Amino acid sequence: MKYCYGVDIGGTTVKMGLLDTTGEILDKWEIITKTEDEGQAILPDIAESILSKTKERGLNKEDIVGVGVGVPAPVTEDGIVNGSANLGWTYKEVKRELEELTGIPSVIGNDANVAALGEMWKGGGSGEKNMVMITLGTGVGGGVIINEKVITGEHGAGGEVGHICVNYNEPDTCGCGNHGCLEQYASATGIVRLAKKKLQAESRETALHRESVSAKDVFDAVKAGDQVAIEIAEEFGQYLASGLVNLAVIADPAVFVIGGGVSKAGEVLLPFIQKPYQEKAFFSNKEFRFTLATLGNDAGICGAAKMVLD
Amino acid sequence: MKYCYGVDIGGTTVKMGLLDTTGEILDKWEIITKTEDEGQAILPDIAESILSKTKERGLNKEDIVGVGVGVPAPVTEDGIVNGSANLGWTYKEVKRELEELTGIPSVIGNDANVAALGEMWKGGGSGEKNMVMITLGTGVGGGVIINEKVITGEHGAGGEVGHICVNYNEPDTCGCGNHGCLEQYASATGIVRLAKKKLQAESRETALHRESVSAKDVFDAVKAGDQVAIEIAEEFGQYLASGLVNLAVIADPAVFVIGGGVSKAGEVLLPFIQKPYQEKAFFSNKEFRFTLATLGNDAGICGAAKMVLD
Numbered sequence: 001m002k003y004c005y006g007v008d009i010g011g012t013t014v015k016m017g018l019l020d021t022t023g024e025i026l027d028k029w030e031i032i033t034k035t036e037d038e039g040q041a042i043l044p045d046i047a048e049s050i051l052s053k054t055k056e057r058g059l060n061k062e063d064i065v066g067v068g069v070g071v072p073a074p075v076t077e078d079g080i081v082n083g084s085a086n087l088g089w090t091y092k093e094v095k096r097e098l099e100e101l102t103g104i105p106s107v108i109g110n111d112a113n114v115a116a117l118g119e120m121w122k123g124g125g126s127g128e129k130n131m132v133m134i135t136l137g138t139g140v141g142g143g144v145i146i147n148e149k150v151i152t153g154e155h156g157a158g159g160e161v162g163h164i165c166v167n168y169n170e171p172d173t174c175g176c177g178n179h180g181c182l183e184q185y186a187s188a189t190g191i192v193r194l195a196k197k198k199l200q201a202e203s204r205e206t207a208l209h210r211e212s213v214s215a216k217d218v219f220d221a222v223k224a225g226d227q228v229a230i231e232i233a234e235e236f237g238q239y240l241a242s243g244l245v246n247l248a249v250i251a252d253p254a255v256f257v258i259g260g261g262v263s264k265a266g267e268v269l270l271p272f273i274q275k276p277y278q279e280k281a282f283f284s285n286k287e288f289r290f291t292l293a294t295l296g297n298d299a300g301i302c303g304a305a306k307m308v309l310d
Numbered sequence: 311m312k313y314c315y316g317v318d319i320g321g322t323t324v325k326m327g328l329l330d331t332t333g334e335i336l337d338k339w340e341i342i343t344k345t346e347d348e349g350q351a352i353l354p355d356i357a358e359s360i361l362s363k364t365k366e367r368g369l370n371k372e373d374i375v376g377v378g379v380g381v382p383a384p385v386t387e388d389g390i391v392n393g394s395a396n397l398g399w400t401y402k403e404v405k406r407e408l409e410e411l412t413g414i415p416s417v418i419g420n421d422a423n424v425a426a427l428g429e430m431w432k433g434g435g436s437g438e439k440n441m442v443m444i445t446l447g448t449g450v451g452g453g454v455i456i457n458e459k460v461i462t463g464e465h466g467a468g469g470e471v472g473h474i475c476v477n478y479n480e481p482d483t484c485g486c487g488n489h490g491c492l493e494q495y496a497s498a499t500g501i502v503r504l505a506k507k508k509l510q511a512e513s514r515e516t517a518l519h520r521e522s523v524s525a526k527d528v529f530d531a532v533k534a535g536d537q538v539a540i541e542i543a544e545e546f547g548q549y550l551a552s553g554l555v556n557l558a559v560i561a562d563p564a565v566f567v568i569g570g571g572v573s574k575a576g577e578v579l580l581p582f583i584q585k586p587y588q589e590k591a592f593f594s595n596k597e598f599r600f601t602l603a604t605l606g607n608d609a610g611i612c613g614a615a616k617m618v619l620d
Contacts, residue, residue: 252465
């Protein structure tokens with residue numbers, strides 16, 4: 001029996017898993033992400049954790065196929081990161097450093113791309129070779145998978161679906177400096193922005209509070225039949241559908257998998273996306289499958305492991 | 311020495327080529343596309359032409375690696391076309407029929423995708439593994455190539471870049487039924503549309519004629535320094551750049567290759583695209599290479615041949 005490690009580095013914790021080569025998670029744990037001092041302890045901490053887990057389990061290094069790692073930043077094909085604000089890293093040769101520390105081969109990928117790979121392997125996109133995962137979190141990330149491979153792109157910007165322009169008249173600025181990015185409407189932050197604008201101009205009764213409203217509040221109110229919340233969700237769905245329509249005429253996947261914090265609202269989300277999608281879509285790809293991500297926090301671990309097994 | 315045939319089926323003529331396996335075109339000819347009677351003579355005519363050329367050259371069927379064919383329609387992975395308005399075809403098993411007629415293995419692809427493959431192999435995208443070709447003709451077509459493979463998509467709609475939405479407020483309808491598709495601004499027809507609108511509202515002197523203006527007229531006038539024409543070209547460039555910005559955050563290719571009839575205007579075209587592209591692009595892919603297609607009408611023949619050699 002062979003094994004591999006899947007590692008998902010986040011800004012607060014590093015999620016780690018030991019898997020067998022069928023993708024079964026045998027063990028799962030977290031360590032703290034030490035972002036101080038330009039995050040220089042992060043890789044040594046991961047290496048130490050891997051080596052001690054290997055020992056604890058009575059495994060030899062030869063039993064370990066490799067270590068897959070998802071990083072919240074663009075990653076080159078050589079496993080180099082040119083800066084990650086969340087981790088404090090500037091230039092970092094992640095693959096080389098980690099291999100030197102562990103003596104085990106490593107594969108490094110962008111976290112959103114890695115999560116997409118996990119969902120294709122074991123989650124909402126299971127059985128498909130062509131899928132797009134949209135991660136609706138603080139921002140909007142994504143992974144475009146064609147023939148089972150993630151599109152990373154020449155500048156590591158493949159699958160940066162949060163920055164598809166869905167409104168050429170938006171006056172407000174996206175974090176990236178542009179205007180009208182999908183992220184401005186479909187992320188948790190974007191939904192709050194839509195909600196606040198709506199609530200300011202609203203005189204009808206609603207369960208939502210003008211001063212303090214979250215994406216979760218909006219979808220909870222939708223479930224309770226709150227008309228104002230429903231209209232906010234419709235606006236969110238219109239913009240997200242516009243982004244997906246553009247994705248569909250480029251990548252034409254078999255399925256869209258919706259993940260990230262916002263997707264925890266559940267099935268209630270899907271009609272808000274599906275209806276405007278079908279209205280706007282190019283005629284040859286109107287019939288699309290939309291599904292929710294199913295792996296939750298394990299998507300990163302699974303996808304990272306999948307990279308080393310490929 | 312082994313050989314292959316590259317076939318590019320258009321609505322008026324079928325362009326055919328005999329190539330060696332290095333991609334050298336040894337012979338090149340055309341036959342008429344007989345679109346009458348649901349285009350039932352098209353494949354038999356192609357087969358006859360291939361068999362007689364093989365005989366004429368003193369080749370054996372065993373010397374022929376295969377026949378690659380580009381078709382103006384979406385094509386499934388099995389080489390089936392579900393209708394092509396330009397050829398009169400309804401459902402047609404192109405691969406099976408052609409193989410039965412010739413006794414030679416065939417590979418069938420969408421013509422825009424096939425041309426992109428040709429430009430990657432021998433033209434403007436030569437040496438790159440990731441490129442996007444945009445064909446600015448009567449419509450706007452394209453081919454998205456990732457790791458040397460064209461993205462065909464689950465519904466044959468991969469690389470339908472003419473239907474990226476670049477204006478969510480467009481009142482006029484695209485041929486596809488949607489509003490604001492790239493094709494409405496960046497095709498030869500789209501440029502004429504922009505020009506007519508501009509000229510209607512224009513009191514300045516210009517070399518362009520209100521009643522009869524072509525895309526070529528516009529770029530000829532640009533070359534002569536005509537200010538009205540320059541502003542039409544700027545509008546065209548703004549919309550095309552918006553489409554490319556969306557392509558770049560999804561596919562992130564190394565190079566954009568601009569082809570099709572409009573690209574015959576030459577290098578004068580590129581600054582009109584590059585300047586707004588750099589203004590609008592996502593920060594990590596602002597530095598892009600734009601280049602003109604170089605194979606002209608041979609792109610289809612070359613790309614079709616490349617399919618059978620892959």
